Amino acid sequence: MKSDSKLLSAPYTVWMTVFIVLPMLLVGYFAFTDKSGSFTLENILSVGQYSNVFLRSIWLGAVATAVSLALGYPLAYIISKVDARRQNIMVMLVMLPMWMNFLLRTYAWMTLLEDNGLINGALAALGLPRAHMINTSGAVVLGMVYNYIPYMILPLYSVLTKIDRSVIEAAQDLGANSREVFLKVVVPMSMPGVISGVTMVFVPAVSTFIISKMLGGGGNLLIGDLIDMQFLGSAYNPNLGSAVSLVLMVIILICMGIMNQFDDGGDTEEGGILI
Amino acid sequence: MKDTIISLKDITVSYDGEQILGGFNLEIHDGEFVTLLGPSGCGKTTVLRTIAGFIRPDAGDVFFYDQKITALPPHRREVNTIFQKYALFPHLNVYNNIAFGMRLKGRSEKEIKETVHRMLAMVNLTGYAHRGIGQLSGGQQQRVAIARALANEPKVLLLDEPLGALDLKLRKDMQAELKKIQKQTGITFVFVTHDQEEALSMSDVVVVMDGGVIQQIGSPTDIYNEPKNAFVADFIGESNILDGMMQEDYSVRVAGHNFRCLDSGFGKNTPVDVVIRPEDIKVVEPDSTLIAGDVTAVTFKGVHYEIIVDVAGFKWMIQSTQCCRVGDRIGLSLTPDDIHVMKKSEYSGMYGDYSTFSDEMGEAETEGEGDSCGKVNASSGTWAEEEGGADEI
Numbered sequence: 001m002k003s004d005s006k007l008l009s010a011p012y013t014v015w016m017t018v019f020i021v022l023p024m025l026l027v028g029y030f031a032f033t034d035k036s037g038s039f040t041l042e043n044i045l046s047v048g049q050y051s052n053v054f055l056r057s058i059w060l061g062a063v064a065t066a067v068s069l070a071l072g073y074p075l076a077y078i079i080s081k082v083d084a085r086r087q088n089i090m091v092m093l094v095m096l097p098m099w100m101n102f103l104l105r106t107y108a109w110m111t112l113l114e115d116n117g118l119i120n121g122a123l124a125a126l127g128l129p130r131a132h133m134i135n136t137s138g139a140v141v142l143g144m145v146y147n148y149i150p151y152m153i154l155p156l157y158s159v160l161t162k163i164d165r166s167v168i169e170a171a172q173d174l175g176a177n178s179r180e181v182f183l184k185v186v187v188p189m190s191m192p193g194v195i196s197g198v199t200m201v202f203v204p205a206v207s208t209f210i211i212s213k214m215l216g217g218g219g220n221l222l223i224g225d226l227i228d229m230q231f232l233g234s235a236y237n238p239n240l241g242s243a244v245s246l247v248l249m250v251i252i253l254i255c256m257g258i259m260n261q262f263d264d265g266g267d268t269e270e271g272g273i274l275i
Numbered sequence: 276m277k278d279t280i281i282s283l284k285d286i287t288v289s290y291d292g293e294q295i296l297g298g299f300n301l302e303i304h305d306g307e308f309v310t311l312l313g314p315s316g317c318g319k320t321t322v323l324r325t326i327a328g329f330i331r332p333d334a335g336d337v338f339f340y341d342q343k344i345t346a347l348p349p350h351r352r353e354v355n356t357i358f359q360k361y362a363l364f365p366h367l368n369v370y371n372n373i374a375f376g377m378r379l380k381g382r383s384e385k386e387i388k389e390t391v392h393r394m395l396a397m398v399n400l401t402g403y404a405h406r407g408i409g410q411l412s413g414g415q416q417q418r419v420a421i422a423r424a425l426a427n428e429p430k431v432l433l434l435d436e437p438l439g440a441l442d443l444k445l446r447k448d449m450q451a452e453l454k455k456i457q458k459q460t461g462i463t464f465v466f467v468t469h470d471q472e473e474a475l476s477m478s479d480v481v482v483v484m485d486g487g488v489i490q491q492i493g494s495p496t497d498i499y500n501e502p503k504n505a506f507v508a509d510f511i512g513e514s515n516i517l518d519g520m521m522q523e524d525y526s527v528r529v530a531g532h533n534f535r536c537l538d539s540g541f542g543k544n545t546p547v548d549v550v551i552r553p554e555d556i557k558v559v560e561p562d563s564t565l566i567a568g569d570v571t572a573v574t575f576k577g578v579h580y581e582i583i584v585d586v587a588g589f590k591w592m593i594q595s596t597q598c599c600r601v602g603d604r605i606g607l608s609l610t611p612d613d614i615h616v617m618k619k620s621e622y623s624g625m626y627g628d629y630s631t632f633s634d635e636m637g638e639a640e641t642e643g644e645g646d647s648c649g650k651v652n653a654s655s656g657t658w659a660e661e662e663g664g665a666d667e668i
Contacts, residue, residue: 143539166362169329171351173356174376174427180350188366 030242043243061206064144078158135217151200159193286335313484394422506622519549538616555613
């Protein structure tokens, strides 16, 4: 029996070694070596000078995550309350934008937000003053929320639909009004969904580079852009790029570690996808 | 007479256009253990949920003492429910589950702590306060659910088939325990079940329901000994239900003979249903009595044998500690006390004899040992056990 399962898992083990473990080791190797290949801490130390980029990325990622949660939770809650047929339609509508290419979606926002874009055109036509929207941090957050909010809604929805109706009734029965039912039962029971939603929005939002490049202009450089520049851009320096990636990874791990502390329910309920 | 604590007046409830209850009336007295008994879909859970406030009736009113509570939401009613699947809060430990209701009422933590420990002691779970719900067995979860509901000091406790998910042994223990708790606290219990044995052994009052209609209300002994119609007779325990003709008061013609009975007031020459409980029938020599027939099946049940007898085409069930063999001709002896006469109802004729039953039994019998009698009582049990043991090897 044992050897059977080993045989079955072999392709996965090989895949993970070649495409996940090895690249990680390579990133580590590059981060701690210079161009000639000898050991150095210089790359890691010089990451410090980009601390403002890190702070901005984490800040914008956190804001986008908070906005996604604030918008996504009520929607997920509403979807979980309607009848099954409507639920399917609404879930499909949430996922619909994801079927469109990511680049195209972000590009569409560019044309909407531009100084001479559709929104400003419409404002001008109505005789209203134009608003400067593109190349602001607000536009970056908007792009992040727009692109990643399905990843917030879906785990929340999946956890909320799994809450047993009789548990809600038990709370009402014991004297909880609808506000108390929500705060004392629904919210705590949906925490696994909140955590996986937050993880799934925060991680890609912090490391995105396309969104900031297209909607943030030059003034909103994020970690993703910084890494992009080291590998493909003008400032070609894979060693520094690797060091930045490594530091980002550590920061995200720390953030997730802190997040998971909130889910101290002990026995983890299935339904939430914990990363 | 005790005060009426809950009364339902002309309650009508429909789901998706299908009427579950129509003009339903019920009064529940303070301090009683009342059981709603019936097959699934008979509306018993709907009655319970109407009392709890989860269902707002389409018509009719619910009264708590003399106060109308029809429109009162569940959280403002002084009743608590124990749900079929316990419905404990999985994100809270045992202590916080039990404390949930008291915290909402703003009790002090000191008082809560004292009550939680008193409740845990009552349900024999002392020392489990800080366990997670996932670490408990089904029986333990059920006890926590009981403690959680009782900690709220409800006037009425509603129990929706709370023992359905437990195994037989645990069920028996919990039945005794629930009964004990009810006596101790004096709280009115409204218990829903489809298990007639459970209903008979626990209740002060049994309400037998079918098709959204109350068939009979009475004490367990009344319900068993004096069933009002064929449905009740069939649903509660085993019974032979025969067509009969009331000749006059205290005389009924059944199975081709006239018998003396204790029933009167049906009028002369009235068709009736006659119930004879299998355990009331005495097995005698065939020529010493009016009714005689051939044994078609015998099943050993532990305390007694279940014997199916074909009497002129009608198959009777007899429960007797005396053993017979398939093919034996035996006599059936009845005393007036054994015969219970009921008015004809819509259920008459729906419950026939034990012919389908005996066919199944017959098949099982041919597979088994040739001699079904073995030795009576305990010795047969050990014999069966030894056989089971041999199979394992």
